Amino acid sequence: MTIETSPEPGLPDTAVTDAQPTETLIATGGEWWRSAVIYQIYPRSFADDDGDGIGDLVGITKRLDALAELGVDAIWLSPFMTSPQHDAGYDVADYCDVDPLFGTLADFDAMLEKAHALGIRLIVDLVPNHTSWDHAWFQEALAAPEGSPERDRYMFHDGKGPNGDEMPNNWESVFGGPMWERTTNPDGTPGQWYLHIFDKSQPDLNWENPWVREQFHGILRFWLDRGVDGFRVDVAHGLIKEAGLPDYTPPEDAGSMGGGAADALVGLEPGIDADADADPATPPYWAQDGVHEIYRGWHAVLEEYDGERVLCAEAWVEPLTKLARWVRPDEMQQAFNFTYLSAGWSAPELRSVIDGSIAAFATVGAPSTWVLSNHDVVRHASRLALTAENLQGAGIGPNSPGLPDTAVGLRRARAATAVMLALPGSAYIYQGEELGLPEDIYLPDEARQDPTWFRTNHEKYGRDGCRVPIPWEAGAPTYGFGPADGAASWLPQPADWDVYARSSQQGVAGSTLELYKLALRLRAAHALGTGTLEWLGGYGPEVVAFRNGDVTVIANTGSTPVELPVERSADDVLLATEPLTEAALPADTAVWLRS
Numbered sequence: 001m002t003i004e005t006s007p008e009p010g011l012p013d014t015a016v017t018d019a020q021p022t023e024t025l026i027a028t029g030g031e032w033w034r035s036a037v038i039y040q041i042y043p044r045s046f047a048d049d050d051g052d053g054i055g056d057l058v059g060i061t062k063r064l065d066a067l068a069e070l071g072v073d074a075i076w077l078s079p080f081m082t083s084p085q086h087d088a089g090y091d092v093a094d095y096c097d098v099d100p101l102f103g104t105l106a107d108f109d110a111m112l113e114k115a116h117a118l119g120i121r122l123i124v125d126l127v128p129n130h131t132s133w134d135h136a137w138f139q140e141a142l143a144a145p146e147g148s149p150e151r152d153r154y155m156f157h158d159g160k161g162p163n164g165d166e167m168p169n170n171w172e173s174v175f176g177g178p179m180w181e182r183t184t185n186p187d188g189t190p191g192q193w194y195l196h197i198f199d200k201s202q203p204d205l206n207w208e209n210p211w212v213r214e215q216f217h218g219i220l221r222f223w224l225d226r227g228v229d230g231f232r233v234d235v236a237h238g239l240i241k242e243a244g245l246p247d248y249t250p251p252e253d254a255g256s257m258g259g260g261a262a263d264a265l266v267g268l269e270p271g272i273d274a275d276a277d278a279d280p281a282t283p284p285y286w287a288q289d290g291v292h293e294i295y296r297g298w299h300a301v302l303e304e305y306d307g308e309r310v311l312c313a314e315a316w317v318e319p320l321t322k323l324a325r326w327v328r329p330d331e332m333q334q335a336f337n338f339t340y341l342s343a344g345w346s347a348p349e350l351r352s353v354i355d356g357s358i359a360a361f362a363t364v365g366a367p368s369t370w371v372l373s374n375h376d377v378v379r380h381a382s383r384l385a386l387t388a389e390n391l392q393g394a395g396i397g398p399n400s401p402g403l404p405d406t407a408v409g410l411r412r413a414r415a416a417t418a419v420m421l422a423l424p425g426s427a428y429i430y431q432g433e434e435l436g437l438p439e440d441i442y443l444p445d446e447a448r449q450d451p452t453w454f455r456t457n458h459e460k461y462g463r464d465g466c467r468v469p470i471p472w473e474a475g476a477p478t479y480g481f482g483p484a485d486g487a488a489s490w491l492p493q494p495a496d497w498d499v500y501a502r503s504s505q506q507g508v509a510g511s512t513l514e515l516y517k518l519a520l521r522l523r524a525a526h527a528l529g530t531g532t533l534e535w536l537g538g539y540g541p542e543v544v545a546f547r548n549g550d551v552t553v554i555a556n557t558g559s560t561p562v563e564l565p566v567e568r569s570a571d572d573v574l575l576a577t578e579p580l581t582e583a584a585l586p587a588d589t590a591v592w593l594r595s
């Protein structure tokens with residue numbers, strides 16, 4: 001038995017071509033975001049139309065048909081706004097323009113129009129915690145005197161000690177090193193310090209300042225007026241800092257997810273256990289109560305617009321019951337479920353986090369979201385087969401312990417995806433995972449660009465390995481990421497990626513691409529996103545088994561085959577992530593059966 005690749009009888013063929021009519025196919029009503037499958041495009045690495053080695057908006061527009069064919073409901077676009085690119089665009093110098101690297105506002109409008117014509121919604125990344133140091137606001141602040149309104153837009157503070165030589169407190173940057181940088185006065189003398197949770201090129205805004213709040217309402221309206229369907233909000237738990245900026249030393253016992261601020265990408269609190277009920281000690285720069293008022297204001301701005309616009313929080317907050325505060329009815333619609341992403345390939349862990357997620361979000365009437373990969377974490381086709389601890393945000397490279405077996409990783413990733421896409425709620429997928437792409441572990445050191453790599457003196461590889469441009473055409477230069485006569489891709493691609501190229505998988509029974517297409521088609525046809533989960537027992541401790549509507553999902557996370565104690569015929573198998581024998585579900589395999 002191999003994976004079914006043809007549409008079920010009665011299901012529409014989801015292929016959409018350029019011949020589609022150009023009027024919008026976006027449906028209204030129904031709170032689409034409760035069950036949507038949202039595809040993350042990382043613009044630098046998706047498709048390079050102009051041949052400079054970096055992806056761009058025209059490249060995205062030309063490849064949108066492939067996403068319609070895949071069957072996604074919406075796209076989340078990582079930042080493409082004007083930026084000096086010290087953190088791959090998460091350092092914004094102008095929130096209301098497109099960086100020339102990626103194109104123009106006209107290219108953006110054309111992309112949005114085509115996405116809508118294909119029935120695909122578009123949400124854009126908004127980075128409110130910090131700007132680039134190139135932003136006019138920061139340059140004005142540096143030029144203005146201490147105590148001026150311009151300085152009050154950021155977190156400028158006097159240093160401690162007789163000459164102000166000591167940092168205002170002991171906080172450590174998420175990317176490594178201190179969270180403070182000292183300025184130089186116009187006369188050359190040392191000046192005040194400014195706070196940066198991330199790189200020193202990313203100064204934190206002062207969200208206690210009403211002027212800052214007002215600017216962001218304008219920025220939201222700028223993109224809403226252009227027709228975007230919402231925003232993914234970067235570092236949505238960081239905007240407000242505890243009054244007095246008290247010293248904070250992360251706990252020594254790192255636990256499974258990191259050993260301190262520098263180990264915890266975007267602030268996942270150290271020592272988190274996916275099952276933890278307790279509210280871990282809150283660092284003074286994360287998850288302060290004051291952030292919620294900001295999002296209530298944003299919610300009201302979005303309400304001014306028709307068509308169900310949404311906010312999705314990137315907030316690394318535990319436990320889930322606390323994260324649920326971001327999606328109360330008058331705040332955001334969604335929050336990324338990083339507790340789910342952080343779970344290992346283990347049935348007890350998965351059952352626990354799935355239960356905990358659905359319960360926590362239900363208390364505020366929100367759907368759960370599900371996610372396995374993004375541009376900040378080791379791709380799940382590698383992560384799920386790591387045999388050693390991997391600190392969040394640390395990445396993996398040639399010298400990392402416990403490197404994954406590629407075949408095991410892919411097998412687990414396919415099964416994990418099949419579990420995720422059968423869950424009620426909204427699922428996020430990251431470009432390239434539909435091709436089964438692994439992390440690029442062997443990127444040459446000199447190619448690495450993540451600030452984490454530099455700020456930790458190469459101690460942590462960082463996130464470049466999941467950001468390598470994706471392969472479209474086997475055998476073509478840059479695997480068709482760029483034109484044949486274009487520049488090399490901004491991060492070099494491994495020599496053995498022909499096998500992952502879309503062209504190698506398109507229409508091939510059993511390929512990961514066809515598995516994703518089938519899963520998305522079945523998910524829509526069986527309304528799994530709006531369904532209800534009911535656990536099924538009797539399959540043993542290493543099996544995740546549940547029913548969602550008329551689909552039964554069984555996943556074997558163990559290392560030995562598991563009997564399938566259900567009466568079934570071959571027709572009852574809607575999807576299987578590996579070939580099935582008559583009676584058993586192999587290790588690291590998931591199956592969807594007609595209930």
Ligand code: BGC
Binds near residue numbers: 087091234266
């Ligand atoms: C983004 C990262 C980025 C950081 C700073 C994160 O949440 O996803 O890629 O480096 O914010 O903006």
